[in-house]
Amino acid sequence: MVGDRDTGDRYFEPQVETMSRDLLRARQEERVVELVEYAYGNSAFYRALWDEHGVHPRDIRSLDDFRARIPFITKDMVRAHRARTGDPFGGLLCVPTEELTSVSSSSGTTGDPEFFAEIWEGAPPLVTAQVRDLWELGLRPGDRVLSPPGTFRNLMDPGYQALGAVVIEVDTWLGKMDEVVEALRTYRPAYLQMMYPQMVELEHLAGKTDLKEAFSSLKGASCAGQPLSRKMRERIREDWGIDVYEYTSAADTGTAWECREHDGFHLWEDTVFAECVEVDQHGWRDAAKGDLGELVATDLDNRAAPLIRYRSEDLVRLSRDRCGCGRTHARMWVAGRRGDETLVQGRSVVLRDIWQAVEDQPETVAGVFQIVRNGREVDELRLRVGYDPRLTDDVDALAGRLGEAVRERTGVKPVLDMRTEEDLLKTMTSVAKFPRVVKS
Amino acid sequence: MSRADTLARARTLDRPELAYLVRFPTSDGIRDMELTWAELARDTDWVTARLRDHGLAAGQRALLTTSGFEGFWGHAVIGALRTLKVTYGIAEAMGWDHRRTAVFHRELDPHAVIGLSAETLEGLAGAADIAEMFRSTPVVLARPAAVPVLRGVGVSAALITAVGPALALECPERGGAHVNAAEWRVGVREGQLSVAAGEGRTSLLPETPLGIAGRVITGRCACGSEDPRVLFAEADQSTSSRS
Numbered sequence: 001m002v003g004d005r006d007t008g009d010r011y012f013e014p015q016v017e018t019m020s021r022d023l024l025r026a027r028q029e030e031r032v033v034e035l036v037e038y039a040y041g042n043s044a045f046y047r048a049l050w051d052e053h054g055v056h057p058r059d060i061r062s063l064d065d066f067r068a069r070i071p072f073i074t075k076d077m078v079r080a081h082r083a084r085t086g087d088p089f090g091g092l093l094c095v096p097t098e099e100l101t102s103v104s105s106s107s108g109t110t111g112d113p114e115f116f117a118e119i120w121e122g123a124p125p126l127v128t129a130q131v132r133d134l135w136e137l138g139l140r141p142g143d144r145v146l147s148p149p150g151t152f153r154n155l156m157d158p159g160y161q162a163l164g165a166v167v168i169e170v171d172t173w174l175g176k177m178d179e180v181v182e183a184l185r186t187y188r189p190a191y192l193q194m195m196y197p198q199m200v201e202l203e204h205l206a207g208k209t210d211l212k213e214a215f216s217s218l219k220g221a222s223c224a225g226q227p228l229s230r231k232m233r234e235r236i237r238e239d240w241g242i243d244v245y246e247y248t249s250a251a252d253t254g255t256a257w258e259c260r261e262h263d264g265f266h267l268w269e270d271t272v273f274a275e276c277v278e279v280d281q282h283g284w285r286d287a288a289k290g291d292l293g294e295l296v297a298t299d300l301d302n303r304a305a306p307l308i309r310y311r312s313e314d315l316v317r318l319s320r321d322r323c324g325c326g327r328t329h330a331r332m333w334v335a336g337r338r339g340d341e342t343l344v345q346g347r348s349v350v351l352r353d354i355w356q357a358v359e360d361q362p363e364t365v366a367g368v369f370q371i372v373r374n375g376r377e378v379d380e381l382r383l384r385v386g387y388d389p390r391l392t393d394d395v396d397a398l399a400g401r402l403g404e405a406v407r408e409r410t411g412v413k414p415v416l417d418m419r420t421e422e423d424l425l426k427t428m429t430s431v432a433k434f435p436r437v438v439k440s
Numbered sequence: 441m442s443r444a445d446t447l448a449r450a451r452t453l454d455r456p457e458l459a460y461l462v463r464f465p466t467s468d469g470i471r472d473m474e475l476t477w478a479e480l481a482r483d484t485d486w487v488t489a490r491l492r493d494h495g496l497a498a499g500q501r502a503l504l505t506t507s508g509f510e511g512f513w514g515h516a517v518i519g520a521l522r523t524l525k526v527t528y529g530i531a532e533a534m535g536w537d538h539r540r541t542a543v544f545h546r547e548l549d550p551h552a553v554i555g556l557s558a559e560t561l562e563g564l565a566g567a568a569d570i571a572e573m574f575r576s577t578p579v580v581l582a583r584p585a586a587v588p589v590l591r592g593v594g595v596s597a598a599l600i601t602a603v604g605p606a607l608a609l610e611c612p613e614r615g616g617a618h619v620n621a622a623e624w625r626v627g628v629r630e631g632q633l634s635v636a637a638g639e640g641r642t643s644l645l646p647e648t649p650l651g652i653a654g655r656v657i658t659g660r661c662a663c664g665s666e667d668p669r670v671l672f673a674e675a676d677q678s679t680s681s682r683s
Contacts, residue, residue, distance in 0.1 A: 088547035103529040128443040148508040157511040164455035
């Protein structure tokens with residue numbers, strides 16, 4: 001059974017992972033007060049913004065002060081500073097460029113990528129913040145891991161190796177799943193990182209190779225970039241025997257992973273101060289417990305270019321209740337992105353409904369689709385959908401069925417652009433994500 | 441309560457001597473070889489010296505384009521850049537990521553671009569003038585198929601590539617890519633390059649044909665190094681012969 005392992009040494013840093021909420025909050029408060037002074041003194045962006053809002057570090061003595069006085073920032077504000085000043089870091093940088101170890105970036109699927117300035121020893125920041133998650137997954141010294149598909153947020157190997165894992169160099173990018181399966185059989189790794197399109201490719205192999213046997217050495221595999229559908233998740237867990245751990249971005253301050261309970265994404269709150277808020281033209285308020293709100297994040301462990309009260313546009317539910325795993329750090333459940341909702345002649349259409357309709361057709365069960373739009377409000381719902389050609393005799397008939405299924409779920413008859421899954425996945429321009437909403 | 445504490449805790453673990461299992465193509469299929477931490481440290485020292493020869497120094501910036509499965513040399517290059525206190529940006533070597541390479545190049549104005557691939561150049565060519573883009577970059581270390589493209593438009597590129605489990609890196613003389621003689625033996629049989637592990641390597645690797653057309657030059661290079669130099673037929677092709 002997947003996930004059935006000894007949990008005696010479950011926590012990598014037990015004193016941190018299970019600390020009381022009161023202590024955690026006290027530490028966050030201490031960090032936030034220091035951070036505000038540091039950022040004001042060193043970042044052109046924050047100094048200008050806070051001056052404009054009449055805020056000075058001497059005003060910030062508590063988390064309550066911080067939340068009451070420090071304004072939100074958005075990606076657009078940083079981009080505007082970048083455009084205005086020519087500073088590639090958008091004014092966020094708090095150290096001279098020469099002090100940076102490295103610079104990674106966002107995927108840039110919706111515009112110029114944003115830079116992430118990094119200072120590190122031992123392993124880059126993103127993967128270092130995943131060490132606790134990998135330990136929870138079961139990774140231990142001497143285990144083998146397959147190299148990840150890309151170097152999107154820096155070379156990941158040092159993080160795995162910090163845990164004593166040995167990296168097997170295998171090209172795990174698209175079109176190489178035959179080789180990956182062969183490597184799994186040869187090297188019997190404990191972990192590999194996957195992404196959604198690889199799952200689609202594996203689905204095609206499932207008929208001719210015993211994937212359950214191939215994956216049997218894995219303690220777990222991770223998957224990020226977009227949520228797995230219910231059907232895909234069941235397929236991976238039940239049919240292939242993989243304990244799959246999804247993870248997502250912690251508003252660009254790090255990542256948030258599922259634990260073995262698979263009940264929400266844990267934020268490591270010693271590295272991020274997370275808020276879940278509703279924002280409108282009148283101001284903001286905390287989302288009611290259990291309600292959706294926007295994730296707002298503050299970096300607590302980033303002296304290079306910290307994000308402070310950064311609006312992520314991720315719509316989440318947030319809970320600070322202790323998890324079944326015993327950890328006290330908050331969990332979140334991601335509902336989608338602000339702005340992903342499409343208004344078709346005034347009617348609201350959400351990704352989830354389209355996804356369900358696409359998955360319900362055997363030929364498109366992998367759920368490979370995109371909404372094509374130039375803005376949030378459109379006159380027609382244009383969908384690009386990938387089908388499995390081996391299962392598709394009549395593309396027009398499939399399009400007819402699919403169009404009707406989408407209409408039933410959303411109330412809108414779509415305009416469909418049918419392509420093979422392979423053709424559609426080839427349009428990916430990031431190892432991190434397959435975009436669900438595209439402009440063309 | 442920070443990433444530094446996490447890594448401090450990690451350092452208390454009983455870690456193996458192995459860092460990587462390197463898989464590489466040979467003329468007889470894929471083969472693997474162990475890479476220990478001690479070997480990786482020596483490889484890093486060697487790359488550090490080679491990059492220093494290219495003039496890389498503290499305060500400069502570099503752009504590394506690499507792939508997830510190239511950590512065995514990417515790790516050494518990153519270690520070298522860190523030793524030299526050169527800040528590096530990182531993008532994928534795959535062609536579809538050319539846009540990030542372009543943005544990094546434009547915004548960071550790197551002193552060196554390391555690992556440039558023909559696929560990246562192909563992607564860039566649609567929207568940029570390759571010659572204009574890279575001619576002002578003091579150090580361009582490109583992969584074999586990218587070298588003739590760059591040289592064809594007047595960019596004085598040097599070569600960097602894996603030779604099986606070893607790294608080959610051309611010096612500023614641009615007379616072939618050096619391979620660390622203290623760690624590897626490179627040779628040629630019937631026009632194909634071969635590699636064997638030196639005595640200091642943990643994993644035994646007898647002379648192994650790689651299925652790569654090329655030749656080897658021995659003797660002292662004008663740069664002063666006694667390391668053998670590898671010339672790749674692919675990198676020696678003219679631009680016109682590639683089209």
